Amino acid sequence: MGGYLLGYDVGSSSIKASLLAIDSGTTVAAAASPDRELEIRAPRPGWAEQDPAVWWEHLEKATARIAASGAKLAEVEAVGISYQMHGLVCIDREGRVLRPSIIWCDSRAVEIGERAFADLGPERCLRSLLNSPGNFTASKLAWVRQHEPEIFEKTDTILLPGDYIAWRLTGIRSTTPSGLSEGILWDFLEGEAASFLLEHYGIPERLIPPLVDNFALQGEVSAEAAASLGLKAGIPVAYRGGDQPNNALSLNVLRPGEVAATAGTSGVVYGVGDRPGYDSASRVNTFVHVNHSRSSPRYGTLLCVNGAGILNSWLRHNVMSGQAAVPGAAYGQMNDLAASVPLGADGLVVLPYGNGAERTLGNRNPGASIQGLDLNRHTRAHLLRAAQEGIVFALKYGLEIMEGMGLRIERVRAGAANMFLSPLFAEAFAAISGADVELYDTDGSQGAARGAGIGAGFYDLTSAFTGLKRVRVVEVNRELAPAYRQAYRRWLAELERVIGKPL
Numbered sequence: 001m002g003g004y005l006l007g008y009d010v011g012s013s014s015i016k017a018s019l020l021a022i023d024s025g026t027t028v029a030a031a032a033s034p035d036r037e038l039e040i041r042a043p044r045p046g047w048a049e050q051d052p053a054v055w056w057e058h059l060e061k062a063t064a065r066i067a068a069s070g071a072k073l074a075e076v077e078a079v080g081i082s083y084q085m086h087g088l089v090c091i092d093r094e095g096r097v098l099r100p101s102i103i104w105c106d107s108r109a110v111e112i113g114e115r116a117f118a119d120l121g122p123e124r125c126l127r128s129l130l131n132s133p134g135n136f137t138a139s140k141l142a143w144v145r146q147h148e149p150e151i152f153e154k155t156d157t158i159l160l161p162g163d164y165i166a167w168r169l170t171g172i173r174s175t176t177p178s179g180l181s182e183g184i185l186w187d188f189l190e191g192e193a194a195s196f197l198l199e200h201y202g203i204p205e206r207l208i209p210p211l212v213d214n215f216a217l218q219g220e221v222s223a224e225a226a227a228s229l230g231l232k233a234g235i236p237v238a239y240r241g242g243d244q245p246n247n248a249l250s251l252n253v254l255r256p257g258e259v260a261a262t263a264g265t266s267g268v269v270y271g272v273g274d275r276p277g278y279d280s281a282s283r284v285n286t287f288v289h290v291n292h293s294r295s296s297p298r299y300g301t302l303l304c305v306n307g308a309g310i311l312n313s314w315l316r317h318n319v320m321s322g323q324a325a326v327p328g329a330a331y332g333q334m335n336d337l338a339a340s341v342p343l344g345a346d347g348l349v350v351l352p353y354g355n356g357a358e359r360t361l362g363n364r365n366p367g368a369s370i371q372g373l374d375l376n377r378h379t380r381a382h383l384l385r386a387a388q389e390g391i392v393f394a395l396k397y398g399l400e401i402m403e404g405m406g407l408r409i410e411r412v413r414a415g416a417a418n419m420f421l422s423p424l425f426a427e428a429f430a431a432i433s434g435a436d437v438e439l440y441d442t443d444g445s446q447g448a449a450r451g452a453g454i455g456a457g458f459y460d461l462t463s464a465f466t467g468l469k470r471v472r473v474v475e476v477n478r479e480l481a482p483a484y485r486q487a488y489r490r491w492l493a494e495l496e497r498v499i500g501k502p503l
Contacts, residue, residue, distance in 0.1 A: 003077040004028065005458070006066075006231070007449030008059055010083040010165055011243065012050065012103055013037040013265050013313075015058040018445035019071050022458050025467025027446060031065030033058040037265075037313060041100065046107035046365060048356060049100035052089050052164050059165065063229045073230045079169065079221065080239035080452030082246035082444040083162030085182045088140045091164075091173075093156040099148065101161060102140045105266070105306050105356035109139035110363045112146070113184075120200055122280070128187050129194060130299075132282035135357055137183030138194070142201040158207045162240050169237050170219025173209040180208070181288040182242045188276055191294070214241050214290040215455035238455030241290045243444055244270045245300050250447025251413040251440055252465045254291050254298065259412045261429070261437070263419035266355070267308030267395050271301045271407045283360045284401050290451070291461065301407060303398035306355040307368055308391045309418050314368075315387060319380055335422040338385040343480060344487040345382045347372050349494045350390035360398040364499055371494040389484075391419065392428040393491040399433055409435045415442050416471040426474040431484040437474040 002023065009016040014037065019029040038058070041049045067073050086104040091097055102108070113133040117125055125132055133139050137160065145152040159167060160183060163175045180186040180193060185208065187194040193208050212218045218237045226233035241249060248260040248270050256274045261267075276299050278286055289298035312334070320330050353361070354368030370383070399409065412429075416439040419425045430437045453459040 003075050004072070005078050005080065005449040005452045006073070006076045007080045007445040007447065007452060008062075008082065008165065009243065009246075009444030009448055010055050010059065010081065010161055011264065011444070012040060012084045012105070015055060015062050016443060016445040017059070017062040017066050018443070018449050019066055019076070020446065020449040020453070020467070022077065022453060025450070025465070029066045029069045029071040030445065031062045031069070033061035033065065040103065040105070046356065048103050048106040050103050052097050052101050052161070055161065055165065056168050060228055067230050074232060076231055076235060078236050078238045078452040078456035078458070079231070080448035080450070080455065081162045081165050081237065082241055082243050082448040083160065083165060085160070085242035085244060086136050087161040088137050088144070089159040089161065089164045090144065090151060090155040091157050091159060092154045098151050098154055099144070102143075103161075106140065107135060107357035107365055109143045110135045110357050112142050113139035114363070116142075116197070116200055120197070126278045126280065126282075128189050129184055129197065130188055130276050130278045130286040131184050133184050133197060134282055134359065135363060138185050138197055138201065138203070141203055145202060155207060157209050159209065162242065163209065166218055166237055166240055169221055169225045171222045172219035174212045174218060175209050176212060176214050176240055178214055178245060178288040178290055178292065179240070179242060186288060215239055215451060217455070236456050239448060239451030241448070241451060242287075244268050244302055245287065245290045246444055246447045246451065247415070248272065248300060249290055249451055250415065250442045250444060252468060253413055254289070254461060259409050259435070261412050261414040263308050263391065263414075263425065265308065265310045267305040267391055267419075269303040269395060269399060269402070269412070271402060271409065273299050273301065273407070275299070277301065277405050279401055279405055281362060283362060284398060284405070285359065301402060301405065303395065303402055304359060305352070305391065305394045305398060306358055307352040307394070310355050311352045311368060311387055311391065312419060315384060319383065331421070334384050335424060337381040338388050338422070339424045341381045341385040343483050344490070345386035345389060346377060347374070347490070348378050348382045348386040349491050350383070350386040351495055351498060352387060352390040352394050360394070360401065361499065366499045369498060371498070385424070388419070388422060388425045389428055389487060390491060392425065392432055393488045395429070396432045396488055397492065397495070409433060411436050411438060413438045413440060415440055417443055427477060427480070428484060430474045430476045431481045432488055434476055434481070436476055439471045439474065441469045441471050
């Protein structure tokens with residue numbers, strides 16, 4: 001068959017690109033940009049914005065790094081896109097971006113979404129949307145309408161971050177049912193855009209671009225984009241998926257009962273089912289999965305903790321400053337230090353929040369905090385261990401919500417990346433969840449490349465995973481599990497002391 005598939009993962013920390021050989025399904029080149037995490041601007045407390053042009057700039061740089069490795073971009077046969085979910089990009093009729101993107105961890109629309117949930121009625125919202133409008137894309141657009149009417153009036157089309165990249169590649173404005181569901185803009189009962197919510201918010205339905213499937217021709221790379229990236233003009237953009245459904249795809253998590261996890265900037269557990277379900281408090285969320293169809297429905301239930309890897313990054317920059325010249329080496333040192341401290345961090349507790357409103361806490365934003373610090377006993381190593389355990393415990397709290405919805409977790413798949421590179425983190429996650437963790441050599445950009453292969457017809461949902469390699473399995477340590485559960489109960493008590501009993 002020959003040729004390559006190019007996948008992009010447009011995250012809030014960096015833009016990653018992977019080139020896969022179609023024949024073998026193996027990665028022949030990979031790159032990311034920038035070298036340091038992308039800036040998230042916070043003009044006001046609780047806000048989080050990024051310039052979409054910066055995403056494109058670093059997509060170009062990541063592609064150039066692929067080319068510099070000697071890979072033949074001229075032999076790319078299809079392109080796929082993964083992207084940070086829940087963001088909002090407003091463009092005018094001429095295609096000008098009207099304001100910075102309001103991204104996933106921005107909290108400004110919480111009150112708007114909660115008011116809509118009450119006004120429309122929980123029963124109507126949960127039955128049709130499977131979620132509260134919450135702090136998602138629809139509510140963020142409603143915020144723009146209320147607070148920036150001049151921007152809203154100029155808006156011709158709203159795009160999710162991946163829709164924006166697809167438009168820059170092809171010149172075509174479009175979105176997907178999966179993407180609309182991520183923005184709480186999809187009516188699950190009607191199988192179309194949620195007109196009743198748009199009407200409630202005073203948002204014209206014409207702002208929603210035309211729909212395409214996740215695995216489908218979504219346009220062809222334009223001559224302009226081809227020239228800037230070194231690709232052939234006319235090759236198909238054949239896949240688009242939000243980062244967490246795409247992470248599940250990259251791990252071959254497509255069937256009911258399968259679960260994917262990731263611990264990048266945010267920490268996520270994503271379980272696939274064939275029936276729509278919801279949490280009555282909308283603390284975890286259900287979306288259309290990338291392989292959903294009317295005849296074979298697939299839904300993804302997503303648990304997200306905003307404050308995960310971003311806490312580890314903060315510790316690297318502020319606690320480990322000057323300890324290692326190479327970022328990866330600093331994280332390795334952090335993992336070693338954390339592992340040198342006994343389980344439970346000698347009573348030190350870290351609440352790993354502080355990156356916007358947390359859905360699992362009913363959209364509260366308590367901030368990150370350290371509890372029980374003893375200046376005579378605790379060291380930097382204790383803090384590092386307590387942080388990793390705190391992230392795992394925050395995920396455990398969310399897992400209990402998912403279990404209350406009937407989801408049972410027996411085995412979890414994750415990429416051997418980000419915080420799962422820490423043996424301590426993987427051990428703690430397996431022990432506290434009660435599920436073995438399978439780690440794979442993959443990431444979002446590889447998943448996007450495989451998705452492009454499916455959408456362009458090179459693969460089906462079986463052959464697409466040729467070349468996917470399992471690195472190792474972290475089994476539940478039955479001896480340590482009781483101690484982790486005890487540490488979790490202490491952590492939960494501190495959470496309740498700080499914010500009151502969670503919902």
